[in-house]
Amino acid sequence: MVDFSFTEEQLMVQKLARDWARGRVLPEIGKRDAAGEFDPAVLREMGELGLLGLSIPPRYGGTGNDYIALGLACEELEHVDTSLRVVLSVHIGLNSLTLLTWGSEEQKQRWLAPQARGEKVSTYGLTEPSAGTDALGIQTTAHKDGSDYVLSGEKMWISLADVADHFMVIAWTDVERKKRRDHTGMSAFLVERGMKGLTTATIHGKLGVRAGNTGSIAFDDVRVPGANLLGREGEGFRIAMFAIDQGRYTVAAGSTGLIRACLDASVGYAQTRTTFGKPIAEHQLVKEMIAEMAGDYEACRLLWLKAGWLKNEGRRNTRETSLAKFYGCAAAEKAASNAVQVHGAYGFSSEYNVERFYRNAKGAQIYEGTREIHKLLQADYALGLRTDKPTRVTLPKPEQE
Numbered sequence: 458m459v460d461f462s463f464t465e466e467q468l469m470v471q472k473l474a475r476d477w478a479r480g481r482v483l484p485e486i487g488k489r490d491a492a493g494e495f496d497p498a499v500l501r502e503m504g505e506l507g508l509l510g511l512s513i514p515p516r517y518g519g520t521g522n523d524y525i526a527l528g529l530a531c532e533e534l535e536h537v538d539t540s541l542r543v544v545l546s547v548h549i550g551l552n553s554l555t556l557l558t559w560g561s562e563e564q565k566q567r568w569l570a571p572q573a574r575g576e577k578v579s580t581y582g583l584t585e586p587s588a589g590t591d592a593l594g595i596q597t598t599a600h601k602d603g604s605d606y607v608l609s610g611e612k613m614w615i616s617l618a619d620v621a622d623h624f625m626v627i628a629w630t631d632v633e634r635k636k637r638r639d640h641t642g643m644s645a646f647l648v649e650r651g652m653k654g655l656t657t658a659t660i661h662g663k664l665g666v667r668a669g670n671t672g673s674i675a676f677d678d679v680r681v682p683g684a685n686l687l688g689r690e691g692e693g694f695r696i697a698m699f700a701i702d703q704g705r706y707t708v709a710a711g712s713t714g715l716i717r718a719c720l721d722a723s724v725g726y727a728q729t730r731t732t733f734g735k736p737i738a739e740h741q742l743v744k745e746m747i748a749e750m751a752g753d754y755e756a757c758r759l760l761w762l763k764a765g766w767l768k769n770e771g772r773r774n775t776r777e778t779s780l781a782k783f784y785g786c787a788a789a790e791k792a793a794s795n796a797v798q799v800h801g802a803y804g805f806s807s808e809y810n811v812e813r814f815y816r817n818a819k820g821a822q823i824y825e826g827t828r829e830i831h832k833l834l835q836a837d838y839a840l841g842l843r844t845d846k847p848t849r850v851t852l853p854k855p856e857q858e
């Protein structure tokens with residue numbers, strides 16, 4: 458059976474995200490983006506609305522919506538600005554859903570519940586100054602000292618680094634395995650702001666996502682209790698890859714919001730701007746750009762919806778999620794470039810939103826697996842060099858009250 462309709466609950470989440478993002482954030486986003494200014498009120502309001510608890514079961518403080526509702530919220534948020542969707546990507550996708558799946562009951566009560574209620578903001582730190590794609594090249598270590606671990610190293614390019622309260626951090630716990638690049642030497646930790654030796658900073662001068670916070674985290678012998686180890690020692694790499702499956706899903710869903718924003722802006726402009734005595738919407742080459750945006754929006758939406766459906770079913774979806782992210786982000790970059798084109802010189806100026814869309818679209822070709830990595834993954838699946846084992850840990854099915 459195939460059903461293309463959304464449930465009332467999914468539509469409610471979509472409307473909630475749309476109304477808030479358009480009503481509250483859109484009027485001032487151009488100003489904030491130009492100033493490179495992150496608005497902390499955005500996080501507080503998202504928390505109050507329940508957006509920071511989407512897809513987390515009510516018994517852990519969340520709203521209990523399914524993963525399609527989460528995708529719809531991402532689409533609506535990114536229709537207004539990528540920085541809003543990034544909040545859900547790191548706080549829910551990378552951190553909370555991973556904690557929900559891998560955390561002990563005690564860890565979930567202690568960290569997940571306040572995150573889902575919006576009282577604490579969380580993020581995820583894998584990337585470092587010298588290693589992004591090459592995750593086994595990270596240098597951060599966590600050595601055991603009694604029942605504690607002592608973390609040292611630096612994370613870079615971390616979304617919300619300078620504003621988050623909770624950090625999920627990947628580090629090497631086995632230096633011999635680190636030398637051999639054996640991923641079973643990595644572990645995942647739940648680290649909190651305020652721990653001695655932990656400092657964060659904001660990265661300025663970014664091309665896009667300027668209204669969002671991106672930064673670095675330094676660990677100067679940060680003592681972390683053993684209770685903060687997520688999963689077992691040696692499971693850090695698996696946890697990191699699991700987290701990315703969820704983060705990528707939110708990026709894929711968000712990318713269709715960006716495509717639709719480009720489509721909406723281009724349709725509006727093409728109908729009013731005239732050349733040679735008629736609206737540019739009547740020129741075939743302008744229509745071509747609009748047609749591609751419309752087609753890409755629908756196609757990319759089907760890709761993330763399928764990944765979301767698999768998540769709802771508790772089934773493995775690494776290939777489908779990667780494909781949705783790969784196509785969605787490539788199409789968003791193309792749509793944003795063409796939206797600037799449709800606007801001519803005005804598209805080249807911050808007077809119109811499409812200039813911001815163009816800069817924001819580039820980021821998603823880099824984070825949550827670069828364009829090249831997804832291309833390689835998809836080729837490997839097609840060539841039979843990679844398969845998704847159904848037995849691997851998957852997200853729990855959505856849980857309502």
Ligand SMILES: Cc1cc2nc3c(=O)[nH]c(=O)nc-3n(C[C@H](O)[C@H](O)[C@H](O)COP(=O)(O)OP(=O)(O)OC[C@H]3O[C@@H](n4cnc5c(N)ncnc54)[C@H](O)[C@@H]3O)c2cc1C
Binds near residue numbers: 581833
């Ligand atoms: C706005 C933003 C937000 C981010 N947020 C987070 C976050 O919250 N948490 C986090 O951990 N990280 C985050 N990142 C980091 C992001 O995940 C990394 O930038 C990404 O993984 C790429 O790593 P890199 O920048 O080190 O590039 P590199 O890995 O150095 O790659 C450089 C280039 O080489 C290519 N390349 C590398 N290896 C191969 C290969 N084997 N085959 C073909 N091509 C290859 C890449 O595709 C890329 O084009 C963020 C980045 C940005 C820009």
